[in-house]
Ligand code: ADP
């Protein structure tokens with residue numbers, strides 16, 4: 001029996017060092033501790049299960065060759081995986097026997113789960129099922145394809161960068177690929193198209209789509225259940241990671257920190273990251289600088305409001321997909337009047353369809369004008385403090401300028417309070433702006449007014465009815 005496992009491993013390392021990059025060497029080989037040599041079986045201790053999988057996937061050929069050189073053709077390798085979830089006192093090395101001299105056995109072989117002795121069916125801590133490679137549900141929506149994503153000037157760069165990434169994930173300069181733009185412009189759709197296409201072209205790669213919110217929840221859960229390492233390793237196993245609405249991680253330092261490690265790991269191993277955000281990376285507030293600077297390593301491509309031509313083509317495509325025929329004048333009418341974003345464009349089409357089927361009306365220009373005008377009025381008209389004052393005074397049959405009068409007459413005070421209350425809930429104006437516009441009052445008066453109105457709503461039914469009526473008038 002040869003006890004000199006240190007020397008054997010040292011010899012192996014000398015060969016390995018010449019065959020891998022310095023970073024890979026320090027990341028993947030230096031942390032390995034040789035434990036024993038028993039006949040021709042060398043046992044190596046690795047820090048985690050993920051580590052073991054990674055070695056098996058990337059370096060098994062190299063390991064096998066070097067080991068055979070040292071120990072002869074019957075050389076075998078065993079791994080000891082340090083249990084990660086337990087406290088130090090409980091660290092129990094666990095052997096995973098790996099037949100290191102059987103080439104057919106080493107590629108894509110299902111990996112034995114080192115925790116399975118204690119947890120026969122490993123509970124999935126992250127909602128997303130599966131911890132083993134190839135079994136992860138990518139969480140992609142099959143409708144969000146490139147084919148369904150209409151190209152226009154508004155999205156050309158983002159789309160073609162996305163296409164390039166899906167053809168060659170991790171292999172382009174677009175890593176990470178950050179897609180940004182206002183809500184409803186197609187960030188989620190495009191990000192998922194990339195995932196779907198990449199899966200189609202590279203079925204062996206693990207793709208995962210996750211919203212930042214879900215990522216955050218999983219992280220919190222992992223911390224609570226004391227399995228942050230599992231969380232990390234799970235994400236570090238992904239080949240193409242898509243994280244949607246990254247701006248939602250703003251201010252969440254711990255999650256950002258963990259994401260930073262995942263990002264680094266994936267990026268260093270040539271894996272692809274695709275992120276979306278409602279703002280350009282430089283405008284993201286509440287994000288760690290070291291994370292923001294990494295976002296800039298790749299490409300940030302923005303999605304803009306579609307122009308008229310693109311809106312027409314999007315509508316044509318959606319109608320075609322839903323199997324309906326729309327006259328050109330209907331499409332033109334919608335495309336001319338619904339200009340904010342693609343989501344609203346879709347919404348308009350759906351309302352139109354619903355109205356026409358529910359009320360058995362013909363789907364023509366007349367109906368389109370009726371429906372779209374209502375929609376546009378609802379979404380476009382921003383309620384102003386002036387408008388609120390007017391509606392409130394109309395309701396009480398009083399002149400608007402009475403609200404500005406220096407008087408403590410009960411009706412006027414109450415109308416003023418109601419106007420303040422609606423201004424607070426329906427506009428983005430600050431308390432002091434509201435106060436200065438309604439009777440030249442200060443912010444404390446506005447705050448008091450809101451409290452008073454809320455109290456009355458809770459205690460006075462007649463008053464509540466009045467408020468509901470005004471509310472309805474304001475929204476008409
Ligand atoms: P975001 O994530 O930017 O808020 P989404 O990706 O959810 O926007 O897009 C909103 C809706 O508009 C989705 O139903 C999507 O399919 C559609 N959409 C956006 N851009 C396009 C496009 N270029 N072609 C076709 N549909 C689009």
Ligand code: MG
Nearest residue numbers: 187188189244
């Ligand atoms: Mg989205």
